[in-house]
Amino acid sequence: MANGNGTVLVEVRGLVKTYKRADGTEVKAVQNIDLDIYKGEIFSFLGPNGAGKTTTISMISGLLHPTQGDAKIGGFSITQQAMSAKKLLGVVPQEIALYPTLSARQNLEFFGKMYGLHGKELSANVDEVLDFTDLKDRAKDRVDTFSGGMKRRVNIGIGLLHKPQLVYMDEPTVGVDPQSRRRILDTVIRLREERKMTVLYTTHLMEEAQELSNRVGIIDKGRIIALGTVGELIQQVGEEDRLVLNIGEQKLPDGLIEKIQTNVQGITRALYDAPVEASDEGGSAHPGHITVYAKRGRRALPQLLQLVNETGLDVLAVEVREPDLEAVFLQMTGRALRD
Numbered sequence: 659m660a661n662g663n664g665t666v667l668v669e670v671r672g673l674v675k676t677y678k679r680a681d682g683t684e685v686k687a688v689q690n691i692d693l694d695i696y697k698g699e700i701f702s703f704l705g706p707n708g709a710g711k712t713t714t715i716s717m718i719s720g721l722l723h724p725t726q727g728d729a730k731i732g733g734f735s736i737t738q739q740a741m742s743a744k745k746l747l748g749v750v751p752q753e754i755a756l757y758p759t760l761s762a763r764q765n766l767e768f769f770g771k772m773y774g775l776h777g778k779e780l781s782a783n784v785d786e787v788l789d790f791t792d793l794k795d796r797a798k799d800r801v802d803t804f805s806g807g808m809k810r811r812v813n814i815g816i817g818l819l820h821k822p823q824l825v826y827m828d829e830p831t832v833g834v835d836p837q838s839r840r841r842i843l844d845t846v847i848r849l850r851e852e853r854k855m856t857v858l859y860t861t862h863l864m865e866e867a868q869e870l871s872n873r874v875g876i877i878d879k880g881r882i883i884a885l886g887t888v889g890e891l892i893q894q895v896g897e898e899d900r901l902v903l904n905i906g907e908q909k910l911p912d913g914l915i916e917k918i919q920t921n922v923q924g925i926t927r928a929l930y931d932a933p934v935e936a937s938d939e940g941g942s943a944h945p946g947h948i949t950v951y952a953k954r955g956r957r958a959l960p961q962l963l964q965l966v967n968e969t970g971l972d973v974l975a976v977e978v979r980e981p982d983l984e985a986v987f988l989q990m991t992g993r994a995l996r997d
């Protein structure tokens with residue numbers, strides 16, 4: 659079970675899920691996913707809404723039966739040896755499900771019993787989880803008095819109660835304020851650093867995937883379209899910086915793009931996007947801008963600005979974007995990760 663990357667904890671093979679809608683049409687939510695997750699890593703699924711993240715997680719946690727394929731956790735098949743597989747696994751679902759009139763402690767006790775914990779072990783684990791999620795002070799308060807971020811923390815606590823080796827967290831930062839979000843991300847990192855746990859994390863936010871992950875699987879339309887460390891994925895797009903010069907509503911001088919391409923050193927390509935106004939059809943509004951791709955963007959910038967200024971054009975703003983997972987998604991799909 660070992661290879662150069664460490665010990666494989668989760669093996670996903672040929673997973674497929676086809677949903678049937680009430681009207682008989684089929685939705686191919688997950689289309690043949692193969693994946694290994696290694697012990698001790700934070701692995702993120704990064705993908706837009708509807709990409710198939712929750713469907714995949716639900717299958718590899720035994721909540722949803724695959725149309726095809728299987729997953730093994732610690733060698734136990736989730737479809738054939740569900741009890742043994744589930745012992746190793748904690749799940750933090752996307753939808754928070756708590757009893758609003760019960761306190762944080764009572765919720766944890768209730769779900770702990772469902773996991774088969776009782777007596778001293780139950781109360782010790784509940785205490786420990788309240789401590790780990792920083793909810794001790796509010797343990798006796800009803801969860802319907804909690805903020806979104808605190809409910810999330812109870813939700814996470816439930817997934818950790820039976821001390822699993824591995825935890826799945828499905829978009830745990832959605833709908834929480836920035837401070838709570840930071841706290842949740844720190845909790846995820848602590849699970850790996852302090853507890854040596856393995857985490858399967860899903861998000862549609864590239865910043866989160868970038869910060870947390872040892873490896874990322876970019877998922878779109880039910881398929882993993884790119885897989886690797888953040889560094890490896892970014893290398894795939896050529897490690898180019900993107901320089902974006904905002905020129906607002908001004909007319910683009912004739913021949914400027916060609917001039918930039920031939921005269922500015924280190925540039926691979928330059929293009930112009932005309933301004934787009936907000937409209938009812940959706941699509942994102944943006945000012946007119948020139949985008950330049952360059953290996954060392956900051957070095958090319960002075961020469962670029964000088965050239966543009968000479969044409970009399972006012973540059974309203976300049977943005978230098980280093981290559982990121984957003985750029986990888988854009989290159990792979992032709993679409994932005996965020997719509």
Ligand SMILES: Nc1ncnc2c1ncn2[C@@H]1O[C@H](COP(=O)(O)OP(=O)(O)OP(=O)(O)O)[C@@H](O)[C@H]1O
Nearest residue numbers: 677678685687706707708709710711712713714862
């Ligand atoms: N029970 C269902 N019946 C029919 N179609 C479904 C069902 N659940 C999900 N789908 C569809 O399957 C696809 C994948 O959905 P899924 O919820 O797995 O995506 P996701 O990546 O988790 O998205 P999100 O970021 O919105 O949570 C979507 O097209 C969704 O509409």
Ligand SMILES: [Mg+2]
Nearest residue numbers: 711712713752
């Ligand atoms: Mg989802």
